[in-house]
Amino acid sequence: MAGIEEKNIFNLADELLTSKAVHDQMAMDSKSYGDGNTSKKIVKAILSHFRFGSERPIDFVKEK
Numbered sequence: 528m529a530g531i532e533e534k535n536i537f538n539l540a541d542e543l544l545t546s547k548a549v550h551d552q553m554a555m556d557s558k559s560y561g562d563g564n565t566s567k568k569i570v571k572a573i574l575s576h577f578r579f580g581s582e583r584p585i586d587f588v589k590e591k
Contacts, residue, residue, distance in 0.1 A: 529536040542549050568587070574580030 529539045543553060544550070565587070568584040571580055571582075571584045575583045
């Protein structure tokens with residue numbers, strides 16, 4: 528994560544664009560932001576919370 532500091536954002540973007548190894552690692556890490564079902568789980572959790580759904584979704588655990 529780059530945060531909000533301009534210099535840090537620039538340095539990380541520069542490294543990503545100029546280092547094939549860094550780019551390849553980022554491209555391989557396909558589960559950085561979840562498992563692709565987050566919005567469905569959010570809806571299910573909201574419905575469950577307000578007693579409109581049958582069960583709470585299973586928590587996402589990021590693989591290492």
